[in-house]
Amino acid sequence: MTNMGQTEEGRCSSTSPAPMDMDELDKVVEMAENVATLKEDKDEYKVIAMNEEEDPEATNSIKHGQAIDVGFQFLIDKMEKSPNEYHICTYTPALLVHNFQSTRLKIPKRVKMMKSSLPNMATKGDIDKVNILFFVLFTSNHWHLLVVNVKKKRATSYNSIKGSKRYMAEAKRWVTLLDAFFKFYGIMDDPLELICDDQCPDQPSDSADCALFVIKFMETISRKGDIEWRFTQVDMPLIRAQFAAEILTYASAKSLTC
Numbered sequence: 001m002t003n004m005g006q007t008e009e010g011r012c013s014s015t016s017p018a019p020m021d022m023d024e025l026d027k028v029v030e031m032a033e034n035v036a037t038l039k040e041d042k043d044e045y046k047v048i049a050m051n052e053e054e055d056p057e058a059t060n061s062i063k064h065g066q067a068i069d070v071g072f073q074f075l076i077d078k079m080e081k082s083p084n085e086y087h088i089c090t091y092t093p094a095l096l097v098h099n100f101q102s103t104r105l106k107i108p109k110r111v112k113m114m115k116s117s118l119p120n121m122a123t124k125g126d127i128d129k130v131n132i133l134f135f136v137l138f139t140s141n142h143w144h145l146l147v148v149n150v151k152k153k154r155a156t157s158y159n160s161i162k163g164s165k166r167y168m169a170e171a172k173r174w175v176t177l178l179d180a181f182f183k184f185y186g187i188m189d190d191p192l193e194l195i196c197d198d199q200c201p202d203q204p205s206d207s208a209d210c211a212l213f214v215i216k217f218m219e220t221i222s223r224k225g226d227i228e229w230r231f232t233q234v235d236m237p238l239i240r241a242q243f244a245a246e247i248l249t250y251a252s253a254k255s256l257t258c
Helices: 022-034 057-081 094-102 107-117 124-128 165-184 210-222 233-257
Strands: 089-091 132-138 143-149 154-158 193-196
Touching: 057 094, 057 132, 057 143, 057 210, 057 233, 089 210, 094 107, 094 132, 094 165, 107 165, 132 165, 132 210, 143 165, 143 210, 154 165, 154 210, 165 193, 210 233
Parallel strands: 089 132, 154 193
Antiparallel strands: 132 143, 143 154
């Protein structure tokens, strides 16, 4: 397939933090939230208004969605420090996207709801300012990424689990909703072309690292240059530890200013 023209930073040196498992990362994320870290307003995380007993996946989906949002906030910091190295990107919070995915409202009503909920892409002028739109989709307890290249009018599905018709069907549904939204508000007349990337790294069936894969996908795609996937499942323990270290550093700095 035709790539979107981006690269990723090389791997970190041997001074990186030690690997960390999922339970440890969960504790770090919770600790960071307790000192008012990256999200001042967590209203979007109320969209999955399900009791844990009714749906055991709800708690994990919220937790991992928050982690993805935090990961993009760190990416914004990198973009601001080195703007010439990155495309101009915009991001919709993971669980807000999931709310649009899961609501039973018909498409016209969802389109109107998106207008009021997505001020960063509410007009053609907003969309014309950016190169890439990131949307994180949640399907059957799995996070995957849909990337819209605005100039090429192309949507690309990046998924660490390949070959599932279920995930691609969800990507198609989201593209259908985006097409309706763009058309209704005069943002984009032509429908988006949807393609599936088959080169991005895979995760095994017993891995619970899909949120980290999504974060790394966004880091890679947002950078200018030819795309180079420089991480695999083997790297995930170290990537998880690096991410936790970033959270703790930010949380510590934030607590000193509170």
